Amino acid sequence: MKVISRISAIIIGVLFIALLIICSYSNEFDEGVGVTWKFGAANSTPDTPTHNFNVVPRVLPKDLPIIIWWTENLYPHLDKFDTLSCSSGSNCYVTPHQRYAHHPQTIGFYFYGTEFMPKNLPLPRLQKHIWALAHEESPLNNFALNHAVGMNLFNYTATYHRASDYPITTFSFPGEKFILNRSPVSTSIKNEYQKNQGFAPLIYVQSHCEVPSDRDRYVEELMQYIKVDSYGKCLHNKDLPLDLVAPVENMFSSKFKDLIAKYKFVISFENAICNDYMTEKLFRPLHVGAVPVYRGSPLAREFMPDNHSIIMTEDFESPKALAEFLHQLNENDEAYEKYLEFKKIQKIRNENLRYHLDRRPWEYTEDDKNYGPFFEGFECYVCDKAVEMYENEKKRAQDPSTPPIKPKYTDGRKFACPAPEPFKKPKELDWWFIYDYTEQYWQGLDSARAVRDMLLANESDSSKYSQYLAKYSKRQN
Ligand SMILES: *[C@@H]1O[C@H](CO)[C@@H](O)[C@H](O)[C@H]1NC(C)=O
Ligand SMILES: *[C@@H]1O[C@H](CO)[C@@H](O)[C@H](O)[C@H]1NC(C)=O
Ligand SMILES: *[C@@H]1O[C@H](CO)[C@@H](O)[C@H](O)[C@H]1NC(C)=O
Numbered sequence: 415m416k417v418i419s420r421i422s423a424i425i426i427g428v429l430f431i432a433l434l435i436i437c438s439y440s441n442e443f444d445e446g447v448g449v450t451w452k453f454g455a456a457n458s459t460p461d462t463p464t465h466n467f468n469v470v471p472r473v474l475p476k477d478l479p480i481i482i483w484w485t486e487n488l489y490p491h492l493d494k495f496d497t498l499s500c501s502s503g504s505n506c507y508v509t510p511h512q513r514y515a516h517h518p519q520t521i522g523f524y525f526y527g528t529e530f531m532p533k534n535l536p537l538p539r540l541q542k543h544i545w546a547l548a549h550e551e552s553p554l555n556n557f558a559l560n561h562a563v564g565m566n567l568f569n570y571t572a573t574y575h576r577a578s579d580y581p582i583t584t585f586s587f588p589g590e591k592f593i594l595n596r597s598p599v600s601t602s603i604k605n606e607y608q609k610n611q612g613f614a615p616l617i618y619v620q621s622h623c624e625v626p627s628d629r630d631r632y633v634e635e636l637m638q639y640i641k642v643d644s645y646g647k648c649l650h651n652k653d654l655p656l657d658l659v660a661p662v663e664n665m666f667s668s669k670f671k672d673l674i675a676k677y678k679f680v681i682s683f684e685n686a687i688c689n690d691y692m693t694e695k696l697f698r699p700l701h702v703g704a705v706p707v708y709r710g711s712p713l714a715r716e717f718m719p720d721n722h723s724i725i726m727t728e729d730f731e732s733p734k735a736l737a738e739f740l741h742q743l744n745e746n747d748e749a750y751e752k753y754l755e756f757k758k759i760q761k762i763r764n765e766n767l768r769y770h771l772d773r774r775p776w777e778y779t780e781d782d783k784n785y786g787p788f789f790e791g792f793e794c795y796v797c798d799k800a801v802e803m804y805e806n807e808k809k810r811a812q813d814p815s816t817p818p819i820k821p822k823y824t825d826g827r828k829f830a831c832p833a834p835e836p837f838k839k840p841k842e843l844d845w846w847f848i849y850d851y852t853e854q855y856w857q858g859l860d861s862a863r864a865v866r867d868m869l870l871a872n873e874s875d876s877s878k879y880s881q882y883l884a885k886y887s888k889r890q891n
Contacts, residue, residue: 720762
């Protein structure tokens with residue numbers, strides 16, 4: 415009896431000590447104890463938890479910058495807390511826990527463009543805070559980022575635009591082999607499909623119909639002058655073969671690729687029009703050896719295998735003129751095959767594309783369903799900068815004569831996208847007026863301005879966003 419109670423006393427004692435240790439660790443983290451240097455303004459803001467997480471780190475590396483994935487849905491790590499070890503030698507502590515926004519060690523914030531919410535921002539933004547934007551998605555996913563003012567908010571960007579610090583322009587392009595390795599279906603067989611199996615010269619597969627680029631209105635008019643097989647929900651006129659099931663727009667379905675390969679031309683229209691926004695809609699036809707008829711980034715040619723591999727709608731004054739050209743090309747095998755020359759000579763002649771492919775620090779294969787590891791690459795890019803800032807702040811705390819790091823921010827003007835416009839005047843009660851992308855685009859500008867104003871006012875509570883926005887909404891009405 416006595417022995418047992420003594421053992422349990424020991425166990426309780428050990429547990430108590432363990433608990434004390436755990437508490438002191440978490441306190442240390444919460445209070446920033448053990449950090450010998452101070453950032454002035456940082457400590458004046460209470461560390462208000464906005465989230466309750468089960469996992470609290472027991473050991474925080476005391477001397478690493480913290481970077482928060484503010485838009486936590488994209489947190490690309492398995493664990494809630496991770497020490498990021500980059501090949502450059504930099505290490506950062508990366509976490510989705512917003513409650514550490516004002517921890518003295520916090521230097522950086524990652525935002526995923528689609529989820530960037532003006533009402534929930536890590537304010538006040540301190541001089542040392544680096545805002546980093548990752549966005550490979552369509553410009554339509556966040557109209558605030560279509561404007562110079564919106565992009566100016568960030569210090570470092572990884573977006574589809576080539577002017578990014580860490581450009582991911584070729585994000586939907588696995589690489590050179592992807593374009594070159596697959597042989598096209600021969601032109602004579604394509605001709606046979608048209609003659610004997612009722613194939614149209616063009617294929618269209620689209621199920622997202624009501625989009626800012628207003629692609630369907632263009633295709634609809636084109637269809638008046640040339641036959642188009644449309645398998646998706648939009649302008650549907652042909653059912654998929656039975657062995658092909660949804661989602662047909664899956665880039666990786668080999669049966670789907672086999673179907674496109676039988677066509678001479680593929681209608682490849684992006685959902686939004688903005689410089690350098692290009693998707694698998696463009697790169698997939700090149701892969702299977704069908705010629706893309708493209709509407710999207712006006713600069714798309716600069717990323718094609720050579721200067722004669724796509725047909726751009728903007729080179730034609732109307733869908734009718736485009737159709738005439740396509741008819742001619744459809745009748746002339748030699749002229750058609752010129753568009754597939756890169757497959758024959760097995761070469762990417764375009765130096766700009768080679769440059770981008772060679773320079774990008776991430777790689778992926780066609781089978782990699784997560785696309786490239788570019789977000790991880792960007793994390794390290796930002797971590798390098800955060801370490802630099804962190805070390806500089808420490809030095810400055812010890813020796814105020816140390817010069818601060820020169821601020822770096824994004825020149826938003828390079829990233830601006832044009833306002834969405836309908837392809838032609840919509841009829842009354844058209845879906846265009848329901849979605850009103852043009853209005854959304856201008857609201858995006860107001861929203862970006864309101865965020866900028868919050869920063870200029872050193873606002874510490876982003877839930878006051880609507881007050882800042884009101885100034886611009888009033889002007890509009
Ligand atoms: C911004 O606000 C914080 C507190 O919210 C304050 O400590 C800091 O000095 C302010 N910065 C400027 C430049 O006014
Ligand atoms: C297209 O590329 C070919 C071969 O590289 C070159 O001879 C030709 O001048 C180029 N044409 C244009 C319009 O750039
Ligand atoms: C980040 O960008 C903002 C402007 O958008 C700028 O005021 C700030 O100094 C920059 N910070 C750093 C660390 O470069």
